[in-house]
Amino acid sequence: MLQLKNITKDYKIGNEKVHALRGVSIDFRESEFVSVLGQSGCGKTTLLNIIGGLDRYTDGDLIIGGKSTKEFKSADWDTYRNHSIGFVFQSYNLIPHQTVLSNVELALTLSGVSKSERRQRAKEALVKVGLGDQLKKKPNQMSGGQMQRVAIARALVNDPDILLADEPTGALDSETSVQIMELLKKISKDKLIIMVTHNPELAEKYSNRIIRLLDGKVVDDTNPYDRNIVEPIENKKGKEKKAKKPSMSYLTALSLSLNNLMTKKGRTFMTSFAGSIGIIGIALILSISSGAQLYIKSVEEETLASYPISISRNSMDMTSMMTSMMKENKSDGTDDGKIHSNNIMGSMVNSMLTQLKSNDLKSFKSYLENDGKEINDYVSDIKYGYSTPLNIFRNDKDKGIIQVNPATLFEDMGMTNAMYDSQLMSNVVSTSYDTWTELLDNDKLLNEQYKVLAGRMPSAYNEVVVMVNKDNEISDYSLYCMGLMDSDELVNAVKSAMSNNNEKVDFTSKLQTYTYDELLGLEFRLVTNPEFYEKENGIWTDKSDDKIYMTKVVEDAEPIKVVGIIKPEENSIMSSSSSSAIGYTHALTEYLVNKVNDSEVVKEQKNSPDTDIFTGKEFAKDEDKKAVTMDDIKAYIATLPEEKQAEIMSQLQQAQQMGMTEQQIADAFAKQMSTESEATYDGNMTLLGVASLDEPSMISIYPKDFDAKEKIEEIISTYNDKVKADGNENLKIEYTDIVGLMMTSVSTIIDAISVILIAFVAISLVVSSIMIGIITYISVLERTKEIGILRAMGASKRDISRVFNAETLIVGFAAGAIGIGVTLLLLIPANAIVYNLTGISGMCVLPWQGAIILVIISMLLTLIAGLIPSHYAAKKDPVLALRSE
Secondary structure, three states: OOEEEEEEEEEEEEEEEEEEEEEEEEEEEEEEEEEEEOOOOHHHHHHHHHHHHOOOEEEEEEEEEOOOOOOHHHHHHHHHHHHHEEEEEOOOOOOOOOOOHHHHHHHHOOOOOOOHHHHHHHHHHHHOOOOOOOOOOOOOOOHHHHHHHHHHHHHOOOOEEEEHHHHOOOOHHHHHHHHHHHHHHHHHOEEEEEOOOOOOOHHHHHEEEEEEEOOOEEEEEEEOOOOOOOOOOHHHHHHHHHHOOOOOOHHHHHHHHHHHHHHOHHHHHHHHHHHHHHEEEEEHHHHHHHHHHHHHHHHHHHHOOOOOOEOOOOEHHHHHHHHHHHHHHHOOOOOOOOOOOOOOOHHHHHHHHHEEEEEOOHHHHHHHOOOOHHHHHOOEEEEEEEOOOOEEEEEEEEOOOEEEOOOOHHHHOOOHHHHHHHHHHOOOOOHOHHHHHHOOOHHHHHHHHHHEEOOOOOOOEEEEEEEEEOOOOOHHHHHHHHHOOHOOOOHHHHHHHHHHHOOOOOHHHOOOOOOOHHHHEEEHHHHOOHHHHEEOEEEEEEOOOHHHHHHHHHHHHEEEEEEEEEEEOOOOHHHHOOOEEEEEEHHHHHHHHHHHOOOOOHHHHHHHHOOOOOOOOEEOOOOOOOOOOOHHHHHHOOOOOOOHHHHHHHHHHHHOOOOOOOOHHHHHHHHHHOEEOOOOOHHHHHOOOOOOOOOOEEEEEOOOOHHHHHHHHHHHHHHHHHHHOOHOOOOOOOOOOOHHHHHHHHHHHHHHHHHHHHHHHHHHHHHHHHHHHHHHHHHHHHOHHHHHHHHOOOOOOHHHHHHHHHHHHHHHHHHHHHHHHHHHHHHHHHHHHHHHHHHHOOOOOOHHHHHHHHHHHHHHHHHHHHHHHHHHHHHHOHHHHHHHH
């Protein structure tokens, strides 16, 4: 039962109060057809809105099912409208961008009814009103009578207790009006229908109760409700089921917003495109940055074979050294009118001494071969290098003996000093230009990485192969070093060019071609360091400059034969850009070390550890050294003839003029007068090339790939932690990953530039977000009536916010998708341009993770931009919203 107790409704217009309803009290039956008549402005529609929960009364009480509504909250009114009230409006108030079926389903959607059930119930409701064949039509494709039938079906689909009709026939012709009234009359048999109308004839004919209002008061009631009559109470279980609070699902909100946007395709596209401009800018920056990072990574991976993780006996942490020097050289500065010296050299020397580390490679090699065997899972090879020089000669019939390795080509051209002035160039010369290189000590992997063009792989220590690149080429440098090309022509051409203002020399005419047989016929000779010495008069003399002696040594030396020609496979991890032309096995390294250790001169030095076998003098001992002073020198000079005294004094003066201190002069003088050898035992052993296979001077670790490199670095770190925990911190391994440092620095610079550019482009995102917020506000104004319709069906304020938030999310998604799509299209010509300019393909690559994140960012920004408009929409008065056009 519905009761109105002394309902008063006042409106404030400026400072005046308008009384729309004045103490209205009406009791309604649970099923009857009530018509409310009265002049315009008498309060009919206000009464209907209060009964329907769209408007709030000022005073009095509205009793619903015996329960007062004075304490009702907004959610309670929403539930009441959704479950108990059905609205039929004069102007139909259908949502234009929804189909007939979707319009009817909407109330059920808010009630949380499943899709299949609400579809079935909506169809049944439309069949009842005679529109079972019009389900897919839009409202603008129907007549006024048909639209009103749809409105009635929508009002009935949720099986409400009360049907409120506001001038349902006001916009219809007479014939259609009769049809609608007949339909309402039929419905009133089991529901309460309250109809506001200006047509007394229709009211008299179809209503069983007429209430007349005048100036906000009830002046007549033809069939008032008698409270003494007890009516049957409906099933309470059904009522409890209806108590569920209505809530619009996200999918419904998205569907409403999407359909609305599709009615304005042009504006939606332009809005989305404007919002995508910032996304396009950021996506392009990410593409360039990501492509550059991928290129850097690919370069680093390609150089893994050429630049393995190298750990030398003596290493220097270049990064720490430079950092230390920069910190030490920071100065606050002075301005006292004087010039001050800067301690650059001192800082450099101190930093070098501090960062210079000595690695115990013997212990580390033992670890790798025992506890650290897991490293074998991540390496293609581990090469152990030794300080024993690999001296290779070739006997040329025209030029005689040619030293092939170590190469002397740069020395012959007179470029050594200039090149070695640069430490970086020195490293390049000593690594990239080594013409002999040790092959992988893994036959299976070696065969996978290289293709045999002619001959076979070496199987003995004295067998080698010629290595060509993927284009079947050998560098002319290697050919000059091996004597296959005339190095004298090169030397003369370079010297001539240097004397003529460094003019360029054309060497292309000197390029040559060789058959496989010509290269397979090459033979070299291995000469060890001890073979350079010959014993004369009890001491060993260096005979390396004696051509006759060296000719005989080379002729008698171990022959090294070329047995094959190989080239890297297409996907080989081994670099083909290296100038190394001859590959030998680890067996040759072992043979060389053992042969040196077994030589007569080495054995003699080992048997006489206190005597220098090259001079016959004893090695100097620290305890025998006495400090020489200038007084000692002057006393000694006084014993010499006058001519000798004058000569030595002149030399001393020159030394002082060069800036040498007295102590430095004294030390130098003492060395000249010493009867002891300035050499050391260790120095002589190094000179002879003595090494132990258990103690390498260099360990080169070749990772399988970039990820394996990181694992190897972890294993080295584990070793360092182990020796530190054992109290042997001096066994820690120090090394510098030069390539990694360079690549990391470049990556850091690229990342920094990318962040700066993205920050600038992000401004356009903010601007586009504000624009989308404004357009969403315009959409709110355009959809005001839709807001009123949804509220009338029981949609909450949160549901209304959800609808417009869904709209901004759709626009944001469209903007992001357009931005990514346009970016991918722009990358096609961008990559083509970069390729033409640099020869690098695929330089611009948009990562898929970045694309997804950008779309999400676009959606979030538009959502934030639409929060204020959506909040404004939720706050709209449903009564005023329904009145809007």
